[in-house]
C-alpha cells in the first residue's frame with residue numbers, strides 16, 4: 001500500500017472523485033470526471049491517443065543542419081558517450097573527474113545557457129532565431145542532500161535578478177515587435193523561472209520532510225522556504241500586473257514561477273503543500289492570469305490521484321492550479337521505485353497522455369474558468385508532444401490555447417523541438433535553460449547523461465553519430 005499523507009481540508013467528494021481516478025488493483029486510469037469540468041480521463045481517450053506513442057521521431061539531420069560545426073562535433077561526442085549502456089556507465093563514472101574546462105567546451109554549451117545574465121540574455125535571442133520565443137530559466141545550484149552549505153539569500157537574490165535582467169527584456173523586446181497585434185502578442189510563450197525547493201532553504205531534505213510538523217523549529221524553517229519562494233513569485237506577479245496594463249490583449253501570463261518536482265518523499269511530505277500555498281497566494285480565480293505553476297510526475301502511480309485532489313481543492317477554495325506535467329527525472333535514484341513508479345514505460349506513457357489530454361481539453365472548453373489555469377507539456381516524447389500539438393491545432397482559438405506551452409530541456413530532443421516548429425506550426429514552445437557557475441551545473445549535466453541512457457533513443461547513441469557524420473559530409 002502506498003502511504004498518502006491525508007490532506008485535512010479536502011472534502012469528501014474530492015476524495016471520492018480521486019478514488020475513482022485510479023483503480024487500486026490494476027494501477028490504471030479508469031474513469032474520472034473532475035468536478036465542474038466537462039473533460040474526462042477514460043480508457044477510451046487512451047485508445048484514441050495510443051497510436052501517438054507509435055510515431056517515429058523526426059530525423060536529427062534536418063536539425064543538425066541548422067548548427068555550427070563545433071556544435072555538431074560536441075553532439076557527436078554525446079553520441080559516442082551514449083553508444084551503449086557499458087560505455088555510458090563508464091562515462092558517468094569518469095564524469096566527476098573530467099576537468100571543468102573540457103566540460104565547458106564540449107558539454108556545457110549544449111545543455112546550459114551561460115554563466116551570467118549577459119550570456120543568458122544573449123542566448124535567449126539565439127533561441128528566438130530558432131523559433132523558441134522563451135525559456136524556463138533555472139539557476140542551477142543544487143543541494144538536495146543538504147551537504148553543500150549554499151548561500152540561500154544569494155540564490156534568491158540572483159533568481160529575482162534573472163527575472164528582471166533576462167526574462168523581462170526577452171519578453172518586452174518581443175512584445176514591442178508585435179505593434180499591438182493581439183494574435184502575435186499571444187503567440188509569445190511566457191518566460192518561466194524554475195525553482196528547485198531543495199535549493200531554497202538550508203537543510204532542505206529535513207525541512208521538506210517536516211513541512212507539516214507543528215514543532216516551532218520546523219515551522220520557522222518551513223516559513224523561510226515559503227518566504228523565499230514567495231519573494232520570487234511576488235516579483236513575477238507584480239511584473240505580470242504591470243505588463244497586463246500595457247498589453248491587455250494578452251491571455252497567458254507574461255512570466256511564471258515554476259516549482260520543480262523532487263524525489264517522491266520530498267514531494268509527498270512537502271513540495272505538493274508548498275505549491276498549493278503558492279497557488280492560493282498568486283493564482284486567485286478572479287485574477288486574469290496565474291503566476292505560479294507546480295509539477296506533477298506522471299511516472300508516479302498515484303500522480304493522477306494527487307492531481308485530482310488538487311483540482312478539487314482549487315475548485316473548493318477558489319484558486320487555479322498551474323501545471324508542469326513531466327514523466328519524472330528520478331527513476332534511477334528513487335529508493336522505493338518498485339512500489340511508486342509504474343512498472344512499465346507504457347504505464348507511464350498512458351498516464352501521461354491521459355492526464356495531459358484531459359487538462360488540454362478542460363482548458364479549451366472552460367477557458368478562463370478552468371481550474372487548471374496553465375499547462376506546460378514538459379516532455380521529449382514525440383508522441384506526447386504530437387498529441388498536444390494536434391489537440392491545440394484542431395481547436396479554435398481560445399484563451400485556453402495560449403495557456404498550453406510545450407517544453408523540452410535544452411540539448412535534449414532538439415530534433416523534436418525543431419520538427420514541432422518547422423513542420424507543425426508550434427509557436428508555444430520553450431526550452432528549459434539551466435545557467436550558473438559551471439562547477440555547479442555538473443550535477444545537472446550528470447543527470448542529463450544518465451537520462452540520455454534511459455533508452456538509446458533516435459537522437460542519441462549510434463543514430464546521433466550517424467546523423468553527425470551525414471551532416472558534416474553533406475557540408476563538405
Ligand SMILES: Cc1cc2nc3c(=O)[nH]c(=O)nc-3n(C[C@H](O)[C@H](O)[C@H](O)COP(=O)(O)OP(=O)(O)OC[C@H]3O[C@@H](n4cnc5c(N)ncnc54)[C@H](O)[C@@H]3O)c2cc1C
Nearest residue numbers: 260261326327328329344345348378379380381408409432
Ligand atoms: C521543461 C522540463 C522540466 C522538467 N522538470 C522536471 C522536474 O521538475 N522534476 C522531474 O522529476 N522531472 C522533470 N522533467 C522531466 C525529466 O527531466 C525527464 O526529461 C523526463 O522524465 C523524461 O521523460 P519524457 O517525457 O521526456 O519521455 P520519454 O523519453 O518518453 O520517457 C523517459 C521517461 O519515462 C519514464 N520511464 C522510463 N522507463 C520506465 C519504466 N520502465 N517504467 C516506468 N517509467 C519509465 C522515466 O520517467 C523516464 O525519464 C522536466 C522535463 C522538462 C522537459
